[in-house]
Amino acid sequence: MYATSYHRASSVGEAVNLRASHDEGRYVSGGMTLIATMKQRLAAPSDLIDLRHIADLRGISVEGRSVRIGAATPHADVAGSAALRTVCPALCHLAGLIGDPHVRNMGTIGGSVANNDPAADYPSAVLALNATVVTDRREIAADDFFLGMFDTALEEAEMITAFRFEAPEKAGYAKFPNPASRYAITGVFVAKTAGGARVAVTGAGSSGVFRVPEMEAALLSSWAPESVANVSVDPAQLMSDLHATAEYRANLVRVMAKRAVQASL
Amino acid sequence: MGTVFEETRAPSMGQEEDNMAKVTLTVNGRTMSGECDDRTLLVHFIREKLGLTGTHVGCDTTQCGACVVHMDGRSVKSCSILAVQASGSTVTTIEGIAAQGELHPVQAAFNQHHGLQCGFCTPGMVMTAVDMIGRHGGALDEATVRHELEGNICRCTGYHNIVKAVLAANEEMHGAARQAAE
Ligand SMILES: Cc1cc2nc3c(=O)[nH]c(=O)nc-3n(C[C@H](O)[C@H](O)[C@H](O)COP(=O)(O)OP(=O)(O)OC[C@H]3O[C@@H](n4cnc5c(N)ncnc54)[C@H](O)[C@@H]3O)c2cc1C
C-alpha cells in the first residue's frame, strides 16, 4: 500500500471540507472495497476521510411506509433490521447475501452505491425501489444516478448521506452469485411501486445496472413469475467474461427475474 | 514495516512521507497503545506492535478469514482495516477468549472434533464461530453454519469437522439453556 494520511471526521460538514481540500483524497466508509484496492496498489489516495464515526450517517428509520437508510449503515444492520423487514424484507434479504459476515459488518450501503461496481447488489435495489440518493448538497433520483460501470452522478467531493424510498407493495431479489466472491453474476430486483412495476438488473450489463422496460410492462398487466418468463434480453448489451458469456447472462436475467417475482409473492 | 512495504513507489502516487499516528486499542481487556504509519493494517499492528501473533494473514484479497478478530463485538477482517480506523475500539483476538487458562468451548470442540489439520485457518475459524454462535442465540443448523463460513477458507479439512465442531460448541453453550427452558 502507498502511504496515505488518515482523517477521522465527526460531522458531514467536516468530512466534506476535508475532502474538498485534498484533491487526491477519498472518503472511506467500510473500506471493504477501498482498503482492499489500496492493498493491491490499484488506488493511492493521498488522504482518507473516515465516515464511520459520523453518527448522523448511520441507522435506519421507518415511518409508516417511508424508509431512510443512512449512507454509513453496514450491510449487517440492513440485513438484521426488524423495522425494515416489516415493510421491505427483500432489501434485508439482499443485504444478507453480500459477501460474508465479516464483510457485512464493515461494508456500507453508501460505499457500495458510490462505488457502483457492475456486479454489486445494492445498485439494483436502489434503482428498482426508485430510491432518492441524498447527498451533502442535493437529492438525486435513482434513474439519474447510475451513469455506467463505476460511474455515478456524484460530483468531486460530493458525499452520499442517505437513501430514501417509499416501501413498495411487493418486492423480491434473486441473484446467481459468483461462487468464489459472492458478487452477482446476475442479480434481479423487482418492485411493485406506486409509480408502477420496476425491474433492475445488476451483474449482467456492460454499462452497469439497468432496467428492463419489457418486463416492467408485462408485470404491470400481471404480477406473476410467468409474466417475465418469456421476455428475453438482448445479449448485445450484456457482459461476457470468464464467468459467463453474454448469452448465458441473458438467460440468467430471465431466470432470476422469475425467481425474484416468485420471492415477492 | 518489514517486507510488506519495501517495493519502490511511483513518484506521483500517494503521500510522499508516511504520516505517523498513535493508535490506542483495548485488546483482550487491556488498553494498549503503539505508534504506526497511517497505512499500517490492523492485523500487522496486532501482530508486530502488540506481539499477538495468533491472528494470521492468509491472503491479500480479503477472502480467507485467517485474520478475523472481533472489533466492538463484531467479527471483522483485520487485514482490510487500518489500525488508525480501529483506534479507540475494543478488540478481541484468539488470545483473548480462553478464560483463566481454560479453553473456550469453541476451542475445546475444535480439539475434540479434529476441526483443524495444519491450523493456519483455525484462529479465524474459531473467532468466526464464537461470533456466529453468539449471534444466532442457539438456533444453528448445519446449513446455516456452512453458509456463515463463506468468508473463511480452509485448505486442509474439507470443512466437515469444522462444521461438526461449531455445532458441538453451539450445543455445549446453548443446549443446557434450551433444556432448562423446555
Ligand atoms: C470478500 C468480499 C466479498 C464481497 N462480496 C460482495 C457481494 O457479494 N456483493 C456486493 O455488492 N459487494 C460485495 N463486496 C463489496 C462490499 O459490499 C463493499 O462493502 C462495498 O462495495 C463498498 O462499501 P464500503 O462501505 O466498504 O466502501 P469503501 O470501500 O469505504 O468505499 C468505496 C468507494 O466509495 C466511496 N464512498 C464511500 N462512502 C461514500 C459516501 N458516503 N459518499 C460518497 N462516496 C463514498 C469511497 O471514496 C470509495 O471510492 C465484497 C467485498 C469483499 C471484500
Ligand code: FES
Ligand atoms: S488475511 Fe484477511 S481475509 Fe485473508
Ligand code: FES
Ligand atoms: S487446517 Fe489447514 S487451512 Fe484449515
